[in-house]
Amino acid sequence: MIATPRIVVLTGAGVSAESGVPTFRDAGGLWEGHRVEDVATPEAFERDPVTVQRFYDARRRAVASVAPNPAHLALARLEAVLGDDLLVVTQNIDDLHERAGSTRVLHMHGELGPARCLACDQRSAADGDLVDGPPCPACGERMLRPDVVWFGEMPYGLDEIDAALVGCERFVAIGTSGAVHPAAAFVLTAGAFGAATLELNLAESEVSEFFAERRLGPAGELVPAWVDELVGPA
Secondary structure, eight states, X not given: OOOOOSEEEEEOHHHHHTTTOOOSOOTTSEETTEEHHHHSSHHHHHHOHHHHHHHHHHHHHHHHXXXXXXXXXXXXXXXXXXXXXXXXXXXXXXXXXXXXXXXXEEETTEXXXXXXXXXXXXXXXXXXXXXXXXXXXXXXXXXXXXXXXXXXXXXXXXXXXXXXXXXXXXXEEESOOSOSTTGGGHHHHHHHTTOEEEEEESSOOTTGGGOSEEEESOHHHHHHHHHHHXXXXX
16 A cells, blocks of 8 residues: 555646657547547447557557656656655556656556456556467466556546545646546545645646646646756756
8 A cells, every 4th residue: 555645646648748649539539540439448349359459559569669758757756855755646558657767656547568367357568469369477368458447447546546635735737638537536635635736737627727726838847847846956
């Protein structure tokens, strides 16, 4: 169990976008050319597992080709100073926080790197393309799926996140749209229990009005500046 942190940071697609990772939906409502209903629901996987596996295999390769940006690096620097007093909760399924050096990261929507076995529910590294049907290292069945949380599934770590929000002194949302629940309501929980709330975003989100302070601009500029305020320049 992660100790109750003083600062909880929620990161969304706007952080990874500055590294070249596509945001969740484009202006036409598509996710990298696919309807969300065709690649991000359990029903889509049951109906056409090959298309879904190929989609996530391609995303896994795309993420491997990009690097953490100054926002990721600044949060890793903040953790190096605060240790257990910081928890990063991310809606992103990439590993850019970890590659920047962060270790206290909770992926509420899962991760691209691991696969989950539908036969035994064990998680293992997705070393190759899942569309090829590799066997599960734990049970040998060829029933691996991406370890990501699809629409209609329960996000990971909600009890832990709730405890952190109730106990923290400061809640900061970075690069989030405020459109996806339950993350959109985190500011309300933290604020109700007395935390100072700050939004760092390229544009106002759907929940901007609930933050005590808002700063607009690129995450790669805003996050390092905010970290400098807390712990001094690097």
